[in-house]
Every structure is written in structure tokens, then in C-alpha cells.
Amino acid sequence: MRDRARAIKEATLQRLDHHLERLVGNIERLGGHVHYAANSEEARRIVVDIARRADARMAVKSKSMATEEIDLNEALEREGITPVETDLGEYIIQLAHERPSHIIAPAIHKTKGQVAELFERELKRPVEADPEELTKIARAELRQKFLQADIGITGANFAVAETGTVVLVTNEGNGRMVTSLPRVHVAVMGAEKVVPSMTDLMVFLAILAKSATGQKLSVYTTLVRGPRRAGELEGPEEFHLVLLDSGRIAQLGGPLREALSCLRCGACLNVCPVYRQIGGHAYGHTYPGPIGILLTAMLEGTQSVKELAHASSLCGACADACPVRIDIPKMLIELRREVDDRKIAPWVERVTFKLLARVLTRPVLYRLAARVGRVLQRPFVRDGAIGRLPLFLGDWTRTRDLPPVAARTFQERWAAERERAR
Amino acid sequence: MTTRAEFFAKIRGELQKKPALFVASTAARPEHPVAQADTIRRELAERWPATLEKFRVEFERVAGVFHRVASLDDVAPAIESIAGERGARELVSWHAASIAGDGLSRALTARGLGVHAMPAGEAADAAERARLRAVTARADLGLTGVDLAVAETGTLVLVSGAGRPRSTSLLPPCHIALFDRAALVESLYQVGVFLEAWHGDGTPPGTGAVVNFITGPSRTADIELTLTRGVHGPKEVHAIFVDGGLRG
Numbered sequence: 001m002r003d004r005a006r007a008i009k010e011a012t013l014q015r016l017d018h019h020l021e022r023l024v025g026n027i028e029r030l031g032g033h034v035h036y037a038a039n040s041e042e043a044r045r046i047v048v049d050i051a052r053r054a055d056a057r058m059a060v061k062s063k064s065m066a067t068e069e070i071d072l073n074e075a076l077e078r079e080g081i082t083p084v085e086t087d088l089g090e091y092i093i094q095l096a097h098e099r100p101s102h103i104i105a106p107a108i109h110k111t112k113g114q115v116a117e118l119f120e121r122e123l124k125r126p127v128e129a130d131p132e133e134l135t136k137i138a139r140a141e142l143r144q145k146f147l148q149a150d151i152g153i154t155g156a157n158f159a160v161a162e163t164g165t166v167v168l169v170t171n172e173g174n175g176r177m178v179t180s181l182p183r184v185h186v187a188v189m190g191a192e193k194v195v196p197s198m199t200d201l202m203v204f205l206a207i208l209a210k211s212a213t214g215q216k217l218s219v220y221t222t223l224v225r226g227p228r229r230a231g232e233l234e235g236p237e238e239f240h241l242v243l244l245d246s247g248r249i250a251q252l253g254g255p256l257r258e259a260l261s262c263l264r265c266g267a268c269l270n271v272c273p274v275y276r277q278i279g280g281h282a283y284g285h286t287y288p289g290p291i292g293i294l295l296t297a298m299l300e301g302t303q304s305v306k307e308l309a310h311a312s313s314l315c316g317a318c319a320d321a322c323p324v325r326i327d328i329p330k331m332l333i334e335l336r337r338e339v340d341d342r343k344i345a346p347w348v349e350r351v352t353f354k355l356l357a358r359v360l361t362r363p364v365l366y367r368l369a370a371r372v373g374r375v376l377q378r379p380f381v382r383d384g385a386i387g388r389l390p391l392f393l394g395d396w397t398r399t400r401d402l403p404p405v406a407a408r409t410f411q412e413r414w415a416a417e418r419e420r421a422r
Numbered sequence: 423m424t425t426r427a428e429f430f431a432k433i434r435g436e437l438q439k440k441p442a443l444f445v446a447s448t449a450a451r452p453e454h455p456v457a458q459a460d461t462i463r464r465e466l467a468e469r470w471p472a473t474l475e476k477f478r479v480e481f482e483r484v485a486g487v488f489h490r491v492a493s494l495d496d497v498a499p500a501i502e503s504i505a506g507e508r509g510a511r512e513l514v515s516w517h518a519a520s521i522a523g524d525g526l527s528r529a530l531t532a533r534g535l536g537v538h539a540m541p542a543g544e545a546a547d548a549a550e551r552a553r554l555r556a557v558t559a560r561a562d563l564g565l566t567g568v569d570l571a572v573a574e575t576g577t578l579v580l581v582s583g584a585g586r587p588r589s590t591s592l593l594p595p596c597h598i599a600l601f602d603r604a605a606l607v608e609s610l611y612q613v614g615v616f617l618e619a620w621h622g623d624g625t626p627p628g629t630g631a632v633v634n635f636i637t638g639p640s641r642t643a644d645i646e647l648t649l650t651r652g653v654h655g656p657k658e659v660h661a662i663f664v665d666g667g668l669r670g
Contacts, residue, residue: 004449006446007446007447007448008446008447008448008449010444010446011446011447011448012448014437014441014442015437016433017430030631036424036426036428037423038424038428042423042424045423046423086654087644088642088644088645088653089644092644092645105643105644106644107644110646111646112645115645131650132648132650134645135642135645135650135652136652138653139652139653139654143654146654147555147559171641171642172641172654173640173654173655173656174654176588176592176634176655177592177654179632180588180592180632181589191429191433195448196448196449197448197449197618198617198621199449199450199451199611199614199615199618200448200449201614202449202611206575213643215637216480216575216576216637217575217577217610217637218637219484219636219637219638219639219640219641219655220640220655221635221637222633222635223617223632223633223634223635224631224632225631226631227631228631229629229630229631230544230629231543231544231584231630232544232583232587232631233540233541233544233545233551233554234555234587234588234589235582235588235630235631235632243429245424245429245432249429249432249433250432250436251436252433252436252439252440253436253437253438253439253440254436254440257440
């Protein structure tokens with residue numbers, strides 16, 4: 001199944017122009033509009049223009065990493081349009097003025113007590129810290145917003161070229177609300193997310209749900225083809241699809257091409273020892289976790305991951321978990337090489353690591369360095385760690401501690417033990 | 423702003439740089455989806471009991487409530503008992519022609535339920551549309567038909583269209599779906615065949631813009647990974663299987 005899914009993705013990318021043209025043609029035939037955004041700035045401008053022309057005051061949004069990626073909410077607010085996140089997790093972090101920490105469970109870092117406090121502040125009344133109760137409150141609050149909103153903004157998990165269908169997968173049902181109740185629907189989607197046919201789509205629906213949450217199928221899969229059709233009681237009068245480039249297209253011929261097959265299921269986050277230690281926020285960009293490093297490099301350039309490229313133990317758990325078999329560790333190694341080749345890291349760091357390589361490969365030098373280091377480190381060791389280094393070396397310790405050279409190195413102890421055993 | 427021509431020129435330029443990572447093909451689509459869909463229906467006419475049983479197991483696994491009644495006459499009492507247990511009074515439904523005809527509405531009204539059937543087509547004006555939306559948002563129960571019931575996953579597939587509003591299965595806290603063996607399919611692959619057929623030369627059950635796959639009640643685990651139901655969509659989903667068929 002995984003090989004089949006990956007093969008479909010690769011085959012689609014090989015003829016991406018053809019499939020996208022079919023998608024665009026079909027959506028336009030159905031009365032929808034397609035827009036093209038080279039970068040976040042253009043994407044924001046397109047969506048804001050649509051909202052302004054529709055005289056929109058409130059926008060309801062279902063969970064979408066793409067609109068997170070382009071910082072859409074701030075842009076809408078600047079235009080006096082209130083964006084409301086309707087995925088429960090996203091709603092919580094919007095109230096907290098934070099960013100998602102996980103692709104699938106964005107508020108996984110909040111306790112129910114913290115959520116209750118946020119709701120109390122918003123509703124100005126006491127709220128019980130019970131998930132069932134909190135969910136009920138969110139239902140009532142957000143139901144009003146769904147019914148009032150002028151415009152619905154979504155991402156898209158897939159788009160089917162043959163039929164002009166945009167596909168949204170949710171468990172809560174907010175994707176259905178957002179695409180049915182407001183009078184305008186805008187979907188923002190990375191250009192790589194197109195799949196050729198309904199037959200292909202069925203393969204992906206099953207593996208997406210299984211990898212993301214372990215379900216056989218997510219609760220709601222919504223297939224949307226353009227605006228409300230004649231005879232339909234409800235549905236938007238306008239439908240827009242925004243196709244987003246932002247560095248994706250350049251990777252069709254680039255080293256990160258494999259990452260274009262990513263379904264955003266989050267499986268690689270859940271198994272990553274680094275992600276589990278540091279959490280999603282520590283990555284500092286829209287997409288966290290191992291795949292997030294690659295996506296950040298794709299969207300914002302290699303420069304932006306000069307440190308993140310090393311936030312992996314290369315254990316390979318991500319590649320094992322990936323439902324489309326993306327070789328994440330291989331690309332991370334290539335990224336590290338590029339960071340080095342292009343001399344992106346500061347010269348002090350590069351020289352230090354060159355020296356370190358010399359020392360580590362020469363036992364005599366290594367033993368000498370250990371002895372010298374033990375003396376030199378003395379003024380800087382506090383509570384068993386080097387918390388601050390002087391001069392230009394201080395950059396290294398600004399955000400991390402350095403373990404000191406041990407009082408007796410392993411080699412010294414080993415020699416002593418052998419002496420004793422004799 | 424980027425134009426369509428610029429966008430596609432860039433894609434073609436990049437594709438020339440690296441034509442392929444490995445030899446790959448997309449999924450093999452059914453050659454004659456309409457004929458194949460007919461074949462699936464014909465074959466299931468023989469072995470539907472096993473498929474129904476599999477559907478029941480999967481549907482219950484995703485917290486759906488399964489009911490089975492002998493004939494159309496038994497549907498109203500079944501709905502009455504669901505309503506009774508929940509103190510529900512108001513029911514909104516697809517237009518009768520999209521479910522099982524007029525008889526059911528009359529039987530439900532006779533049993534004391536407030537029945538609000540949606541119109542066969544568009545609302546006359548914006549005010550009427552707003553009124554129907556308010557009725558749906560207030561209703562306790564939403565009654566719909568089912569276009570495909572998928573045994574592999576316990577999924578109900580509903581096609582929107584005239585007389586089949588999207589919100590009937592979405593806004594009320596309890597969704598009740600009626601189906602018979604004509605809707606049963608075994609797998610997601612078979613759903614794909616039907617979708618290919620409907621989008622090709624076949625006749626889709628509805629002519630609306632949306633197809634919804636519904637697999638159990640609305641759920642979330644966004645607060646401390648605790649599973650809770652009914653966050654936006656219905657808290658309960660009931661599927662009533664009618665042995666004698668919905669068309670009498």
C-alpha cells in the first residue's frame with residue numbers, strides 16, 4: 001500500500017503540469033475561479049481581495065497548514081476581517097495567541113485547566129475544566145460563527161484533477177460547515193497536492209487516516225466541486241482555489257523533490273525522538289518535526305534551516321513511519337552538506353568543526369586536547385555544565401549548555417582498570 | 423500577481439530538469455466504470471447479508487448506532503423510539519422523494535413529531551433560505567437517505583443536490599440515515615468505481631456540488647487527547663437498514 005501510494009504521488013509529479021491543467025479546467029467549467037500565488041505575499045493578497053470584494057466581515061476557517069504558512073490571519077485582521085479558527089485545537093491556540101505545535105493536534109501542549117482559563121477569559125464566566133464540557137461550550141460558540149460568517153477559508157488535503165474536486169478531511173465536521181454555510185468558499189492549496197482521479201484518491205484517504213490518527217477513515221471526508229449547483233438549497237455562491245508555489249515548484253527539479261509527496265499526516269512527528277523531546281514550537285516555523293525541517297528549507301530556503309538541519313539523530317524512525325516512504329534522513333544529510341558547502345554557518349563554527357574533525361580522528365591529539373580542555377574550562381563550569389563561553393564562542397552557548405570534559409576521561413579510566421585487573 | 427501562464431511555465435521548466443525519480447504510474451482506473459458499478463450491484467444482490475454484517479460491525483466500531491427493520495412501515499416507530507429516548511421533538515428531513523416517499527413524513531407526524539421536510543429544489547428567496555437554515559439549526563433530529571454504505575469502513579456516503587441539503591446531516595445533534603441493500607458496497611475501492619461512474623457517463627444520485635463521507639459521529643481529541651463527540655457535527659449517528667427496501 002505504501003509503495004503504491006508513493007508511486008501514485010511520483011507519477012503525478014512527473015506530469016504535474018498536465019494534472020494541474022485538468023484541475024484548473026474542470027474547476028473553471030464548474031463556475032469556480034483559480035488563482036496563482038508565487039509566494040505567501042501574493043497568496044495573502046489574493047485571499048484578502050476576495051474577502052474584500054465579498055464585503056466580508058467575518059471569516060470562518062477550518063484547519064489548514066497552508067493558511068498558517070502564509071500568515072493569513074494577520075493579513076485579514078489588518079483589513080478589518082475577523083478570522084475565526086474553528087478546529088477545536090486551532091480555536092484554543094487562537095484564543096491563546098499562539099501557534100500550532102503539531103500538524104494534527106495543534107493544542108496538544110495545553111492542559112484542560114489552561115483551556116478552561118482561556119474560555120473563561122473569552123466568555124467572561126466560570127468554566128469547568130472538563131474536556132466534555134469545554135467541547136460543548138466550543139460547539140455553541142463556534143456554531144454562531146458558522147451561521148454568521150460571510151466567507152469560509154479552508155486548505156485542501158487533495159484535489160482531484162479529473163473531476164475538479166477539492167477534498168477536505170476533518171474529524172470534527174468544521175470542514176463541512178465552512179464549505180456549506182458562508183456565501184464564499186476559498187481553498188488555499190500547495191500546487192503539489194493534486195491527484196489524478198477518484199480511484200487514486202481512494203488509496204490516499206485510507207492511508208492518510210491510518211497514519212494521522214489510526215482511524216480506518218476520518219469521520220468526514222468532504223468532496224467539493226465548485227460553487228452551489230442549480231437546485232441546491234445551500235452552498236457558497238462563489239468558489240475560489242488558490243494554488244500556492246512558495247518554493248514547491250522549484251523542488252520538482254531540486255533535491256527536496258521527495259518531500260513534495262508529503263500528505264501532512266504527522267506520523268513522522270509522533271515517532272521522532274527529537275520532536276518528542278523539544279515539541280513543535282521549538283522548530284520555530286509553520287511545519288514542525290523531521291518533515292517540517294525539509295518543508296521549511298523548501299519554503300524559506302536552506303539558510304533558514306542552518307541549525308534545524310541538525311535537529312535530527314538520523315535514527316530513521318520517520319522514514320519507517322512515513323506512509324509514502326519519504327527518505328527524510330537522506331535529505332537531511334544532503335541539507336547538512338549544502339549548509340556546509342555554501343558556507344552558510346558562521347566561520348567560527350565551520351573552523352571549529354574542521355578542527356574538531358582533525359582532533360577526533362587522531363588519538364594523540366585527542367588525548368592532548370582533553371587534558372588542555374580540562375584546564376581551560378575551569379573558570380566556566382557551573383553546576384556540571386559550561387553555561388557561558390567567552391568572546392565569539394559565546395554564540396554557541398547562548399541557547400545551549402556544553403558538557404564539560406570529564407575529570408577523568410574514559411580512556412584514562414580504561415587504562416587504570418586494566419592496570420588494576422592485571 | 424503571477425499569471426496562469428507564468429505558473430505553468432515554471433512547472434514545465436522544473437520538470438525538464440528532473441523528469442523522474444523512478445518509473446511510476448497512477449492507480450489503474452476502471453475502464454468502464456458504469457458497467458463495473460452495475461456488476462458490483464449485481465454481485466452484491468447475492469452476498470449482501472455478509473456485507474451488511476461487516477458494515478454493522480465497522481459502523482458500531484466508529485460509535486454509530488445500527489438498527490434493522492423489516493419494512494418501511496417499521497421505520498416510523500424506530501425513529502419515534504430514538505426521539506423518545508432523547509426527548510427530541512423536531513425533525514428536519516431531506517425532501518421525501520430523496521428518501522422513501524411521502525408516507526414516512528405522514529407517519530412521523532402522526533406519531534407527534536414536528537416534521538420539517540426540505541423543499542425539492544432551491545428556496546424561493548433569501549428570506550426563505552434563512553428560515554430553512556434556522557429550522558435546520560434548531561432541529562433535534564436530521565433524517566436523510568444514504569447513497570452508499572461502505573462495509574470496509576462503516577462509512578455513509580451522501581451526495582448533495584436538489585431536495586438533499588448538506589446541512590440536514592450536519593446541523594442537528596442527531597443524524598438518522600435510512601438505507602437498504604441497494605446502497606451497500608464492500609470497499610473504498612468500490613466507492614471509487616461509483617464516483618468514477620457518477621462523474622463519467624453514469625447518473626449520480628444527486629446533482630449537487632458536494633459528496634460527503636460520514637464515518638461515525640463528529641469527534642475531537644484536541645483537549646488532552648480525550649475523545650469527545652459532537653464538537654461541530656452530530657453527536658450521534660443512527661443508520662436504519664430496511665430489509666424490505668425503501669421503495670416498497
